[in-house]
Amino acid sequence: MRLVDVSPEVVTVELADGPARFHALWLRDNARDDASRHAGNDQRLFDVTELADEVVVASAEVVDGRLVVAFGPDGATSAFDAGWLEAHRYDVAAGVGSRAGDGPAGAVPWLAADLDLHRLAWADRDDRESLAATTAALVRDGVAIVHGLAVGEDPPADAPGIVDVAGLWGPVRATNYGEVFLVRAEANPTNLAFTPKALNVHTDNPYRRPVPGYQLLHCLVASDVGGVTVLLDGFRAAEVLRDEDPAAFDLLATTSVPFRWSGDGFDLRNRGPLIEVEDGGPRAGAIRAVRYNNRSAAPFDVPFDEMAGLYEAFRTFARLLHRPELEHRFTLAPGECMVFDNERVLHGRDGEADPGRFLHGCYLDRDWIHGRVG
Template sequence: MLDQATILDGGKAVALTFAGGEQQRFHAIWLRDNAWDETTRAPGNGQRLITLGDIAPQTHVSAVSVEGGRLQVTFQPEGRTISYDARWLAENGYDRDHAHAPGWTAPEIETWDASLGDRIPLADFKAVQQSRDELARWLHGVRRYGFGKLVGGPTESASLLKVADLFGYVRETNYGKYFEVRTEVNPTNLAYTGLGLQAHTDNPYRDPVPTLQILYCLENSAEGGENMVVDGFRAAERLREENPRGFDLLTRHCARFEYAGSAGVRLRSRRPMIELAPDGELIGVRFNNRSAAAITDVPYEDMADYYAAYRRLGEIIDDTAMEVTFKLAPGESFIVDNTRVLHARKGYSGAGSRWLQGCYADKDGLLSTLAAIEMQPREAAE
């Protein structure tokens, strides 16, 4: 896999040529910091045993060689030779064009609209409980599309906690470990009425926002009440294509969100409606008309255009060509990436019953579980 290694710039870097002719350059300080020898990393968990301050600022490479497909690097002034796995270096190379247009998405993400059709990530509850392969297949779909559905689950109260147990832990909030979604008298939240709800992300007034939401159906004989999901990333892409300046305004300026519906609770946050990482990666959408507070962080000169972009984003989200709709039966549930996918509900009548339960969890647990399953074949091969 690794054919050749050459010292560059008096030892400040090395150039590697991999099988097939691909070349990558690595700085000496980067290589030393990312060594996996027993004095740099703990064998059991891979955590670093040293700080950057323990590595000499004048660290450089005095010799390199390729032996048995591994890279051997001798560092000075330590006078130590450290071995590197060629595949790891190839996977973690950074010598590439890092330029991206603002709003780019990671390779493992696929944006979608109503044309997603029957490609909804769908799995049987018992199957994902019993099979790591089935669980991985479903979690892979959730990572790719930002939501997924489970069928064939139990219909006892609190069954949704078993969904969270598949990959992580429940994130408890002021609503408790889980909350009831059914009509209430004098509700503390409009979700507890029969009203239709615009597509939204949940709890935008929290910092950090819950990154996953699970909704689980226990009863559903009422007329209406269908669930809808909308890909906020695709909505942001559409806005960027139509109105680059409006997209820029919604990413550069913070909106404000607030919730004070329960005694002793007053939650506030200040975040952009469309959030980008420093390198322009699209990493989050916060959109919730019910919880929007006064926007005060946009300059006067930009406010009219900001509101025009805000309005257009809402119109895109409301476009039926963006939505995937389904009705949950008892024992069915769905999960959404609350940093990306907006969910909604059509209004329903007082006849019959509609009882869902909801809870929050964290995406890092889901991604960790998926990554651990995906790494098992490689670890077994090694």
């Protein structure tokens, strides 16, 4: 790191990627000294209103690879590591995901043929490295399988089940369907998922706020016919749309649409774009979430003049979600549980399953997986 220029308002340093400017107020607000940040938890010890109206740089120099800045008028001094400045530089050209690939950090969007489903044996759950590898696969691929679990219609109480699998990361997020929902044919289903019908690929519960971040589906009894699982990486599908029809992508990424489910004493509503992108920061434009559910999309409510265009973009994306190269097909066996990112990986069922097929399902908040360290 080399000092390029210093003024009362701005410090410019040469970093690995080239010169970067930093405002005096930004540097003071992010000062690393002990009076500004708690040494133990790294939390800021002051509020921005406590700083002077005119924060200035009194002096700046590079000492032992660190930028040392003295501020006025309060006299505070702080040292910034080159690595920290690199990680937080904001003097970059604007552009779509200009500093990283598409998708949240760590996600590697896949085509069907590329997906090598990560598997964790229940017997290995206490092995730290095995569990860490599974967590990493969930962040990278958005899906993993845990196997060696309970099987059958009425498994013994001590057989490992879906709540135990969720517990590898965190507590189940209960909904009006209960802590665990049952997926099988019912006489009067509250949701088409609870029938043997084929199901279009979708993400669950876009009508909840917040949308459940992860979903688990544990197969207890398989189907003799049909019931093939289809998984599709919504991030990859969105990337394809952006490549092929950027105007449709932009429209879907900037149009908030409503979702709704009612029944069982609840009327649940939420809204958001079908494709959500980072709306700021160095990764602006990178895909952040995909929500798609043909069953619970409520009537679109954009102004009259925009409706035809929205439907055109919506149908273009919907057709794309049926492309064979995006659809990963496999059969979930009894004793297997798939864990998947519910704002990325779309899931569906191909063909009529026989009514004996029986799965347990539950949800988990995203942070238990994506926020985990090690």
